[in-house]
Amino acid sequence: MSVTVRDVARAAGFSTATVSRALRGFPSVDPLIRAHVIAVARGLDYVGSPAAAALSTGRMNSIAIITPYVARWSFERMLSGVDRVLRTTDMDLLLYRLGDPSDPHPAPAHRRLRHRVDGFLVMSIAAGSPDLEEILRLNMPVTLVGSTREDVASVSIDDRAAARVATGHLLDQGHTKVGLIYGRERTNPLALEHQRYLGFVDALRAADVAEHQEREAPGMFTVDGGAAAMRELLALPEPPTAVFAMSDEMAFGAMRAMRIAGVRPGHDIALIGFDGHELADVLDLSTIAQPLEELGALAVQNILDDIAQPGRQRLKTVLPTELVVRGSTSIRHQD
Amino acid sequence: MSVTVRDVARAAGFSTATVSRALRGFPSVDPLIRAHVIAVARGLDYVGSPAAAALSTGRMNSIAIITPYVARWSFERMLSGVDRVLRTTDMDLLLYRLGDPSDPHPAPAHRRLRHRVDGFLVMSIAAGSPDLEEILRLNMPVTLVGSTREDVASVSIDDRAAARVATGHLLDQGHTKVGLIYGRERTNPLALEHQRYLGFVDALRAADVAEHQEREAPGMFTVDGGAAAMRELLALPEPPTAVFAMSDEMAFGAMRAMRIAGVRPGHDIALIGFDGHELADVLDLSTIAQPLEELGALAVQNILDDIAQPGRQRLKTVLPTELVVRGSTSIRHQD
DNA sequence: TTGTACGCGTTATCAG
């Protein structure tokens, strides 16, 4: 087939053991011999078999990203952070789309992953999700990104506080009819968006503003969904004068619906999103910026550490968010 | 360590060979025995070792995506298409960020990939790129997405024709001072964007409009870069009255710069992008829509086929693009 | 410091 350690050993005039050690830079090998072996290996265009190494050591030298939402902007950002850290190592990155609660074609088997990777980065999957439970049952290093769970390492933001800030910002402008564009199921404690919903309610309560369920519409965390939600809100007998969308992408959709309906964001209706999307700036959308790239980077670093030294203290990091005020919430409400 | 075929074999009262065959659904095994073996395996919570299987068969059961631009919207879409197809198989997906010509920290070794995957999906890497050459040298199944190269399978669009259409659309509106926001190096034949540049020039020539190099600014294919480019164009003594941006993301940046400068897209300056970005709609940006998800899906399907039957005819698919006219180019130019 | 020899878990071959 192709050239193996044995070939290199023969050509170099040493044993496979020495070759193996030399190639991996062990200190216990004579510098001269190492140089020679490396030269010979290069000459033979030798490249090791990760499968064989994995079989022998039990380490796969790779980690998996588990996430249901490959198509969200936030994923793309977190992935950038992950990649930035990972490319300084020799670890490989596997990508598995798993954990979408509304998936008609549910995951076949997580068992398969067992011997496939050394650790898991679970992104945007709520604690309590069956898929997450399956992963945890594997009893391998896991770090959550964007969610939290007892006894599992995680890197996240304080969603509840952030949503409180976003909603509070609207209330500060004098709005009392505050609408919400959520994802799919805001009241399910297992849903990732639940915390943001609680923050929304917190803020209303703190300001003594009543919550009106009919002013809350689902936007599925997509642009189109956000548009549909806003259409729904606009059709209300008493539409909200301010709206908090749980993601910038939904807010963008809402803006489209508003434009079509002839309603100006920041003028007729205040609108704030969530994420700190690159284009929020272009669309002059107020938002809650979260450090997505950092989330990814810290999480992968933690996984690497966990793999290196098992039984390590579980890391729980919470990163800060920032309210970014732009035109879409610039105008105060006056009754 | 964990339960192996041998354990299953012992528990089931059959040989490892039979167990292996039964578990993989070989027709040559007694249905009753198969059922029994499967039951036992499940009972033992058996899960196979891909590393061992790979070592034995030489097939890794996984493919790699190679791309420099993890953070672009177009990547996210193509990835969605890839995943849609891949999840109907038992193949795993490895992700490698490689091939960025402006990478200060160049790739360590592609050799490493040799025994890691069964095939490569090379996205958005120009033919002639050193990284692509390295991959091709491996002599394994490769499918290009978004670029073309002699003797390599590819799924792409006709960039040149599409750019011609975009530019032609501007010219049709009566514009003669047409600007361009390109990526990094439009004139390098090895750059991916070169074809779009050629299409731009084609259209100008066909309309007998002179090309003015100073009306062409680099936007690095990012939002911020697009903004900078537009600022540059606006500062010209004779700014263009219409601009073609080689990506929607750059066009978005351009729109931001225009808004800050008090110039209205589609009114003061016509603007058209490229990609069919989800948010082009929201921003009322005309664009060239390309079927990104389909590109990804077809490419991965082709790789799977190539792996299944080596030495197959090289596929060369070109998918159609579509001009989408919106507000940003709706107003005709009048001198 | 270097070499020998075995094991990792699975699949493929070949004989029965």
Added chain:
DNA sequence: CTGATAACGCGTACAA
């Protein structure tokens, strides 16, 4: 249709 056994390529005790 089933079983015994030899690879697959590398890492690593253990011995020298």
